[in-house]
Amino acid sequence: MDRIRIVGGRRLNGTIPISGAKNATLPLMIASLLTDETLILDNVPRLADVGLLEQILGNHGVDIMVSGKRAGETADHGQTLHISAASIVDTTAPYELVSKMRASFWVLAPLLARMGTARVSLPGGCAIGTRPVDLLIMAMQQLGAEVDIDGGYVVARAPHGLRGGGIVFPKVTVGGTHTAIMAASLARGTTVIDNAAREPEIADVAECLNKMGARIAGAGTSRIVIEGVIKLHGARHAVLPDRIETGTYAMAVAMAGGDIVLQNARPELLQAAIDVLGQAAVSVTPTNQGIRVARNGGSLAPVEVTTAPFPEFPTDLQAQLMALMTRAHGTSHIVETVFENRFMHVQELARLGARIQLDGERATIEGVAQLKGAPVMATDLRASVSLIIAGLAAEGETIVNRVYHLDRGFERLEDKLGRCGAAIERLSG
Ligand code: EPZ
Numbered sequence: 001m002d003r004i005r006i007v008g009g010r011r012l013n014g015t016i017p018i019s020g021a022k023n024a025t026l027p028l029m030i031a032s033l034l035t036d037e038t039l040i041l042d043n044v045p046r047l048a049d050v051g052l053l054e055q056i057l058g059n060h061g062v063d064i065m066v067s068g069k070r071a072g073e074t075a076d077h078g079q080t081l082h083i084s085a086a087s088i089v090d091t092t093a094p095y096e097l098v099s100k101m102r103a104s105f106w107v108l109a110p111l112l113a114r115m116g117t118a119r120v121s122l123p124g125g126c127a128i129g130t131r132p133v134d135l136l137i138m139a140m141q142q143l144g145a146e147v148d149i150d151g152g153y154v155v156a157r158a159p160h161g162l163r164g165g166g167i168v169f170p171k172v173t174v175g176g177t178h179t180a181i182m183a184a185s186l187a188r189g190t191t192v193i194d195n196a197a198r199e200p201e202i203a204d205v206a207e208c209l210n211k212m213g214a215r216i217a218g219a220g221t222s223r224i225v226i227e228g229v230i231k232l233h234g235a236r237h238a239v240l241p242d243r244i245e246t247g248t249y250a251m252a253v254a255m256a257g258g259d260i261v262l263q264n265a266r267p268e269l270l271q272a273a274i275d276v277l278g279q280a281a282v283s284v285t286p287t288n289q290g291i292r293v294a295r296n297g298g299s300l301a302p303v304e305v306t307t308a309p310f311p312e313f314p315t316d317l318q319a320q321l322m323a324l325m326t327r328a329h330g331t332s333h334i335v336e337t338v339f340e341n342r343f344m345h346v347q348e349l350a351r352l353g354a355r356i357q358l359d360g361e362r363a364t365i366e367g368v369a370q371l372k373g374a375p376v377m378a379t380d381l382r383a384s385v386s387l388i389i390a391g392l393a394a395e396g397e398t399i400v401n402r403v404y405h406l407d408r409g410f411e412r413l414e415d416k417l418g419r420c421g422a423a424i425e426r427l428s429g
Contacts, residue, residue: 004400006391007423012258014420016249017076018265019045019411020239024201026103027178032083033110037234043078048407056097056104061089095121109179112156113186119155127380129339135173139180142167143187164189172197172309184226185214193224199310200269204240211235243269247317250293251324254282256392257295265290272313279303302330319345319386326354328367335362345383348376352394373398378405
């Protein structure tokens with residue numbers, strides 16, 4: 001299993017190209033099941049999760065062609081996928097595949113909406129929380145589907161097609177909103193979703209579906225109205241930049257010191273995180289290329305942060321912020337409200353000398369003058385990158401084990417950081 005070795009203490013200077021967003025790419029690829037024509041996606045990141053989803057969609061009969069590089073293109077450019085679900089040959093998503101990546105459960109919606117039937121394995125447990133799918137099932141039932149759980153599978157039927165309805169989410173759910181929008185796009189009549197997720201990835205998927213002929217209004221707000229249509233057609237869409245990758249590299253330079261430009265980044269996608277970095281005395285300025293982040297010499301200030309759905313501070317940046325605050329001058333508090341078990345990185349950061357107390361969903365981080373390198377273990381995608389960030393500032397060598405977690409959501413991380421001066425390398429096998 002690959003590991004990553006970091007020798008801390010190097011400042012970061014230069015430019016980091018931000019890739020397309022993983023959490024937009026996955027639902028966009030899944031949305032291709034809604035049409036028998038070709039969906040072309042540009043700016044697609046080269047991630048393990050994308051590769052796995054290609055396999056899962058292939059299992060339903062979807063053809064995916066990756067365009068070759070065009071003249072002048074480098075690895076910094078995203079890839080282009082030509083996705084064709086001309087004929088769906090299987091409406092079952094097996095446990096062996098779904099259990100590898102939770103978001104693949106979302107195929108339930110387009111399969112049900114287009115084929116009138118779907119049998120999708122329940123995703124099973126996850127390191128960061130129980131993560132039930134009851135609200136996704138509720139949304140399909142609100143659109144007229146009959147849903148049973150049988151042998152670990154969700155079996156959904158709508159032999160006469162779905163019909164528009166009212167969906168009120170008792171709590172904000174990104175996956176619930178994505179799947180409700182996809183299913184409602186082909187349902188007869190009008191659907192109104194209340195307390196919808198407002199994440200930028202929701203608006204990106206809705207924009208693409210509208211290019212495919214859907215009639216979606218209000219995406220990005222908490223009330224979304226969808227007029228169902230009989231058929232969707234092909235389209236071309238570029239995936240928006242990854243705000244979580246952007247926030248991660250911003251915290252990396254804040255930790256190590258230095259001055260970098262995050263190319264293609266869009267500040268409005270992560271304003272809450274930018275505000276928190278400002279409170280921590282980190283300089284963040286929008287530029288015409290993206291965002292410039294710098295910390296030259298000044299010390300980090302402690303912060304008080306609570307994670308919550310967009311536009312609040314994202315849970316997917318919580319671990320990275322915690323790593324950063326281990327070096328702040330003073331005591332910080334971070335409250336995690338989205339997932340009930342998203343502090344797996346705390347014990348690993350403690351191995352590097354961090355001082356963190358947990359009290360339920362609240363973490364108290366007492367800043368220390370210096371971290372010290374050590375072998376540590378990645379437990380999930382975002383926890384793994386928080387260990388990389390800590391390693392950038394730790395004295396001596398840090399070895400991060402199980403980096404397959406990292407490869408799921410960060411494209412060429414060691415190459416991007418290495419080009420800015422980090423002493424970082426991948427140790428294979
Ligand atoms: C999406 O997960 C993201 N994944 C997550 O990113 C992200 O952390 C999360 O949204 C919150 O922003 C993708 O986009 C692929 P939710 P999702 O439904 O849709 C509860 C990463 O690191 N809930 O918004 O699964 C749930 O347990 C990943 O890239 C129910 O109770 O998250 C959680 O506590 C990790 N019942 C809360 O709602 C349901 O049916 C929010 O979950 C659904 C969710």
